Amino acid sequence: xxxxxxxxxxxxxxxxxxxxxxxxxxxxxMQHLYAMVTGLGRLCRAxxxxxxxxxxxxxxxxxxxxxxxxxxxxxxxxxxxxxxTQLTIFLREHVDMTTAETLAAHLxxxxxxxxxxxxxxxxxLKDFESRTGFAGVVSVLQKNPLxxxxxxxxxxxxxxxxxxxxxxxQFKMLLEVDTVQLDLQWxxxxxxxxxxxxxxxxxxxxxFAAAVYLIVGYSIRMTVEHxxxxxxVLKLIGGTDSFIQRPYLYVGFLYGLCGALLATVIVxxxxxxxxxxxxxxxxxxxxDLHFAGLQFADIAVALTIGIVLGVIGxxxxxxxxxxxxxxxxx
Amino acid sequence: xxxxxxxxxxxxxxHEALKQVSFELNKGEMAFLTGHSGAGKSTLLKLIMxxxxxxxxxxxxxxxxxxxxxKQHIPTLRRDIGMIFQNPELLNERMVFDNVxxxxxxxxxRHQEIGRRVRAALDKVGLLAKEKCFPRQLSGGEQQRxxxxxxxxxKPALLLADEPTGNxxxxxxxxxxxxxxxxxxVGVSVLLASHDLALLARLKHRILTLKAGVLISDGT
Numbered sequence: 001x002x003x004x005x006x007x008x009x010x011x012x013x014x015x016x017x018x019x020x021x022x023x024x025x026x027x028x029x030m031q032h033l034y035a036m037v038t039g040l041g042r043l044c045r046a047x048x049x050x051x052x053x054x055x056x057x058x059x060x061x062x063x064x065x066x067x068x069x070x071x072x073x074x075x076x077x078x079x080x081x082x083x084x085t086q087l088t089i090f091l092r093e094h095v096d097m098t099t100a101e102t103l104a105a106h107l108x109x110x111x112x113x114x115x116x117x118x119x120x121x122x123x124x125l126k127d128f129e130s131r132t133g134f135a136g137v138v139s140v141l142q143k144n145p146l147x148x149x150x151x152x153x154x155x156x157x158x159x160x161x162x163x164x165x166x167x168x169x170q171f172k173m174l175l176e177v178d179t180v181q182l183d184l185q186w187x188x189x190x191x192x193x194x195x196x197x198x199x200x201x202x203x204x205x206x207x208f209a210a211a212v213y214l215i216v217g218y219s220i221r222m223t224v225e226h227x228x229x230x231x232x233v234l235k236l237i238g239g240t241d242s243f244i245q246r247p248y249l250y251v252g253f254l255y256g257l258c259g260a261l262l263a264t265v266i267v268x269x270x271x272x273x274x275x276x277x278x279x280x281x282x283x284x285x286x287x288d289l290h291f292a293g294l295q296f297a298d299i300a301v302a303l304t305i306g307i308v309l310g311v312i313g314x315x316x317x318x319x320x321x322x323x324x325x326x327x328x329x330x
Numbered sequence: 331x332x333x334x335x336x337x338x339x340x341x342x343x344x345h346e347a348l349k350q351v352s353f354e355l356n357k358g359e360m361a362f363l364t365g366h367s368g369a370g371k372s373t374l375l376k377l378i379m380x381x382x383x384x385x386x387x388x389x390x391x392x393x394x395x396x397x398x399x400x401k402q403h404i405p406t407l408r409r410d411i412g413m414i415f416q417n418p419e420l421l422n423e424r425m426v427f428d429n430v431x432x433x434x435x436x437x438x439x440r441h442q443e444i445g446r447r448v449r450a451a452l453d454k455v456g457l458l459a460k461e462k463c464f465p466r467q468l469s470g471g472e473q474q475r476x477x478x479x480x481x482x483x484x485k486p487a488l489l490l491a492d493e494p495t496g497n498x499x500x501x502x503x504x505x506x507x508x509x510x511x512x513x514x515x516v517g518v519s520v521l522l523a524s525h526d527l528a529l530l531a532r533l534k535h536r537i538l539t540l541k542a543g544v545l546i547s548d549g550t
Contacts, residue, residue, distance in 0.1 A: 020440060024438075031438070232419070236408065237409070237480065243405075
């Protein structure tokens with residue numbers, strides 16, 4: 001209001017053909033530009049300190065970011081393994097193929113079953129031979145000892161180990177069924193590990209976010225401390241608190257943005273270094289696993305978090321200190 | 331322009347810097363405020379700038395009650411007053427031009443207008459050629475003149491100065507005083523605190539004398 005009044009005064013006394021003051025929007029843009037340049041100038045004035053602060057922020061950021069990449073790949077892996085989950089139903093000895101086929105068709109109807117594979121005793125034996133290398137076993141045995149086997153592939157979307165166990169119990173109640181095999185332990189292990197990793201990432205992200213906030217806050221406090229005289233002068237000539245603190249907020253913004261960018265570079269570089277050996281390792285285990293690095297969306301989220309932390313850290317640090325600086329007190 | 335009504339200021343430690351001070355400074359008037367160190371000169375100026383608040387009494391600047399000004403409105407109040415200190419309080423990392431331009435940037439003036447006014451102010455204090463210098467490259471007198479240019483660039487109706495010649499030799503002091511007189515001649519009210527009685531006596535303006543916080547005399 002005061003500015004507008006002053007503007008009218010100036011215009012009325014000095015001619016109305018050209019306004020002397022900027023419109024509120026122009027003024028906001030101009031003051032932001034001024035604050036950005038001033039903030040950048042502050043960072044450039046002590047380049048080594050700025051770079052070191054930036055490096056600390058980047059490292060603090062890179063750790064949860066790399067853990068996030070690890071977690072993403074673990075979740076992907078656990079999903080892939082989850083898709084391979086199956087229940088193996090061994091039918092009783094006396095059940096013939098026709099009854100088994102009827103049963104398989106019946107099971108296929110269930111809404112929680114994605115696929116059913118029927119394995120005849122002959123097929124089972126062939127499979128056994130090829131896997132174990134006991135090629136002559138058939139000639140030794142008088143009779144194929146293997147029962148008919150039905151493999152059930154359940155839908156994995158909402159499957160938990162409890163549901164799978166429940167399914168196994170239901171199958172076991174059937175008359176034709178001898179035993180049901182469900183190897184739950186490894187599914188539980190991988191799920192638990194993924195859950196643990198997720199929590200770890202969340203916990204570390206919280207910790208490192210706090211670290212970034214503290215580092216930015218500390219360095220801004222130091223900068224404000226060095227600029228006590230300047231702030232005192234600005235207050236004296238009518239600078240509002242928002243005008244005075246804006247350059248520091250830009251410093252926080254730049255720390256957050258550049259720190260997150262540098263962290264992205266570190267993580268992308270680390271991923272690039274590890275990708276080839278990981279693929280090689282995966283091949284050695286006869287697996288065709290793919291490893292995913294940081295996506296564009298992940299980087300966008302990281303930059304946003306960096307900027308928000310930087311600005312909040314700066315804002316809290318500078319607001320508290322501005323209160324203590326008054327003209328003539330410096 | 332300035333009106334003090336029974337103003338007292340007691341600091342937190344119990345020291346009473348001003349006791350029942352009342353006076354009025356009219357629009358376009360120039361007056362000196364004098365007294366020994368610790369007499370309350372700086373406190374009086376700080377009350378006008380709302381750097382300190384009075385314990386009792388009322389302070390009016392341009393018809394506005396300074397004491398009841400809320401914190402958010404203090405910056406706009408200060409923009410209407412030009413203040414000069416003994417130490418010119420310049421930003422050493424910025425050029426002379428940028429130092430003088432600051433009040434205009436804060437007030438939101440257009441770029442061309444800023445350039446025009448800053449150069450006019452620097453011309454008035456005779457430092458137009460030094461607009462690209464940094465404060466540390468200037469002499470004490472020149473620095474003080476940059477401070478004056480910054481105080482007047484916004485064309486305030488009131489100029490306050492706290493011992494502006496305190497660090498300067500007599501010749502430079504006289505030069506600075508002439509600058510204040512020149513501003514007063516174009517209608518700016520000036521209140522100048524100084525303990526240089528010899529200098530003040532020569533200038534033949536109204537003199538307010540403070541002694542231990544009490545206004546003991548008011549006249550030429």
